[in-house]
Amino acid sequence: MELQPAETPPLADNVDQASPAEVAELLRFAPGDDFSAIDTAATPGFSGEKQDGRAAQQVDTELLSDLQERLYANANVGGLRKSVLLVLQGRDTAGKGGVVKHVVGALSPHGVQVSAFGVPNAEEASRPFLWRINRALPRWGNIGVFDRSHYEDILAVRMHELEPPSVWLDRYEDINSFEDTQVDSGIHIVKCMLTVSPEEQAKRLENRLRRVDKHWKFNPTDIDDRARWADYTQAYQDVLDRTSTDLVPWYVIPADRKWYSRWAIVRLLIHQLQQLNLDWPLGHFDPDAELKRLEETNRQFED
Numbered sequence: 001m002e003l004q005p006a007e008t009p010p011l012a013d014n015v016d017q018a019s020p021a022e023v024a025e026l027l028r029f030a031p032g033d034d035f036s037a038i039d040t041a042a043t044p045g046f047s048g049e050k051q052d053g054r055a056a057q058q059v060d061t062e063l064l065s066d067l068q069e070r071l072y073a074n075a076n077v078g079g080l081r082k083s084v085l086l087v088l089q090g091r092d093t094a095g096k097g098g099v100v101k102h103v104v105g106a107l108s109p110h111g112v113q114v115s116a117f118g119v120p121n122a123e124e125a126s127r128p129f130l131w132r133i134n135r136a137l138p139r140w141g142n143i144g145v146f147d148r149s150h151y152e153d154i155l156a157v158r159m160h161e162l163e164p165p166s167v168w169l170d171r172y173e174d175i176n177s178f179e180d181t182q183v184d185s186g187i188h189i190v191k192c193m194l195t196v197s198p199e200e201q202a203k204r205l206e207n208r209l210r211r212v213d214k215h216w217k218f219n220p221t222d223i224d225d226r227a228r229w230a231d232y233t234q235a236y237q238d239v240l241d242r243t244s245t246d247l248v249p250w251y252v253i254p255a256d257r258k259w260y261s262r263w264a265i266v267r268l269l270i271h272q273l274q275q276l277n278l279d280w281p282l283g284h285f286d287p288d289a290e291l292k293r294l295e296e297t298n299r300q301f302e303d
Ligand code: ADP
Pocket: 092, 117, 118, 119, 120, 147, 148, 149, 152, 153, 156, 157, 162, 219
């Protein structure tokens, strides 16, 4: 049965949403595009407001759950060797954690592997930079999520001068060939760069500072990084220019409106999974014969 995004009854008549394939086209970053010119408050492919976006995302999440279950079932029973990897990057407060919580958190935990990449520990630091990434790749049938990723081995390393340019400059190519190899092996990679405006980031940082229940999310280095906004913009531009390939493009997600970025990422995941054309796997048994056997076991419970 071919699954398409269900209709969204709560959506107002005048709200339009682009199909998953159209969203992928709208958000795909082409090398040379100007990252700093992207409107972070825009909602490409969605004409409605917050409540419409949330309603639409809820409906889409059901479809995504169904697709995830098909992927899991086919890998576990049908021997399918495929998985999906969602890579999340973006400035502090761009909403990576919210995507993990609200998008990925709505899926069955059986089929999801979430990995957050912080400052490498002693062992990780003593290994080639892709060592810890390799260990976190999703098993067949799973959706893996990277909350930060191997791109920090360029971005953080460059911005904090942890290694000389001769080291991190080689990593663009290393990453491109690493990702090509993973795609060839069966991992569908969806790379999302969430982008917020400086004004929106200020609001979110202030909120983290004013609310005790948000203090755990705040790190004083976030302010240092914010002070170097333009340098970071250049670092992101270089990553996007050099690693948005035909096979594994970057999607730049306007993230001033959280509901939009979540809606868009759900659509991008649906787009990837729909391309797999997953039917339910056939069991290795005869259902009619098994039903008969089940019936026979029921006899013992009859009076
Ligand atoms: P987040 O900011 O994503 O909520 P943390 O507060 O734990 O999570 O911050 C993770 C930090 O680890 C970030 O500042 C990031 O730049 C840093 N980091 C991640 N990967 C690397 C790396 N490979 N090398 C150096 N720093 C890294």
